[in-house]
Amino acid sequence: MKAGSRTGTAAAIVGALALSVFSAPTAQAAGTGITVSSVVINGGRPIVVGASDVKTPPVTFRVALPSGYNTADPFPWHAEPFLYHDTTAARGADNGGLYMESYTCYEESTRAARCEGELRIDPRYGLDANGDATTWKIGVIARLFTSSGGLKAEEYATLSGGVQVKRWAKATVNASPEPVAKGRTLTVTGSLKRADWVKHAYTGYGSQSVKLQFRKKGTSVYSTVKTVTARSTGALKTTVTASADGYWRWTFGGTSTTGTATSSADFVDVL
Template sequence: MRKRAAFALLGAVTALAGFTAAGAYAGETQTDVQISNVSFDGGKDIVVGLDAKTVTVSATFTHPSGIQDADFVLWRGPDGANPYETYDDRIVSNEYYSHADCVASSATTSTCSQTISLEPDWKYGGTALTNAHAGTWKVSVQGVANDDTWTHTASYTTTRLQRSAKLTVNASPEPIAKGKTLTVTGKLTRADWDNLDYRGYTNQPVKLQFRKAGTTTYTTVKTGYTSSTGSLTTTVAAAEDGYWRWNFAGTSTTPPAKATGDFVDVQ
C-alpha cells in the first residue's frame, strides 16, 4: 500500500495554495523529488464533444529514496496560491481523490500516470464542463518520495481545453454546365457544454477550397463568414470537375475542422 500521510497535504485546492517547492523544472536540489518528461495527452489540445473525454497525464519522478506517489491537477487563476478553479477527476466536497499510478523503473525512478475525465454532464454530480471552461489551463505536478520529501510545481506546463467542432458542405446543382453559377453552402457548429448539443459558431472566417478531380491538393478560392446560426453560403463559377469543401482554421477554444469534399460534375 502506498503511503498517503504526506500526500494528504497536497490534495484538492490546497495543493495549489502555499506550496512552492522548486522542482527539476525550476532548479531542484539533490534532496528534492526531480520531475521530468511531463506529457499531457501526448501534447495535443484536449477536444471534448458532448461525451466524457478521458485524458492521460504522465511524468518521470526521481529521488534517492524512491517514489511514493504523484498527482496532477488542471487549474486556472492568477497564481498557484489563488486558483479560482481546479479540475482533476476528484470531488472535493466528498473528499474523493484519484492519484497517479506509479511504476518503478529503478530503485530511485518511477513513471507516474493519471487519468482525468472531462465531462459536460458529470454523472457523479461534480464539476461539469461549461462553455466558460474552454481555453488554456495550467498543469500542476506534484511528487512525493518514500522519505516523505516532496516537490510541487504549480505551473509546470499548460494545456488547452476545446469544444469539438463540426463542419458540413453542399455544392449544387449537380451536375452543372461549365460556366454556370455553383452555390456552396455549409454550417460550422461546435459543442455547447451548457446545453449539451451542437450549436452554430457565429461570425467565424472559413475558407472555401477546391480540389481538381485527379489531384490531391486543395486550393483556397475565397473566405466566407458564418452567420448568426453558423451557416455559410457563397457562389462560384463552375469551371471543372472537382471537390469543394469548407476549411475552418480553429480558435483558442475550438479546434480546426474540415468538411468532407463534395464532388461536382461539370459538363
C-alpha cells in the first residue's frame, strides 16, 4: 500500500503520511534537515481493523523544513512517516509498511506547516497475518530533490513509540423462549468472533471471558448478570431465571490483540 504522489499550493500541500506521536528523526543516511513532529493518530487510541473493511483513522502532525525550502513549494521535498515490522526502518519501508494515502498541510510560516489527513489500512492488502495484531514500529522517510527532480538527499529513521493495531471483534445474542413465563428458565446463547486477516473472515474466538448483561424495560443502564467463558468455537451459552421484561446482551472487554465487542440487544417479554 505504497503512498501516492503529492500536489500542493501556497495554502495546502497534499502528500503521503503516517502515524502516532514521535520526536524529530535521527538520520540513517544523508541528512535532509526535515523535521516531523506532534503526530497523533486516531486520537491516541489503538487502530482496530476488521476482516475486509478499509479503515481510515485520522492523523495530525507538523513539519518543519530546512533553510532554502518553503511550504509554498512542496515539490523539492517529501516527508513520509510509516509503520513497519521489519528490523530497520529502511527495510520496513518496502516490506509490509502501512502508509497514509494523502494529507493536507496548512502553512504556519514559510518553513513550517500543520498537517492533517487519514491513514488507509486495507486488511486485504496491508495485513496478511494475524500476528500483525501487535504494536507496530514507527519510521519515517525524508527526501530532498534537485531543481531537475533528481534525488539530492534521503534518510530513513526509526522513531520512538509505536502504534497498536488490533483485530475487530463482534458478538451476537439470542434469548429464548420468547415470550417466557416469570420464574421460568431463559436460555441465552450467542457467539464471539474476531477478524481473521488470513481468511479475511470472522472466526470464533474461544476461551474468552464474556459478560451477560441485562437492562430492565423502562431503564437505561445495563447490569452484569454473570460472566461466561466462550467455547473453543466462540459459542456462548448460559441460563438465567426470567424475572422482568427487558433486554439481554453479551459484552467482551477485548485483549491486547483484539478490540472490544458488544452484541445488539434481544428483548424478552416476561409473562
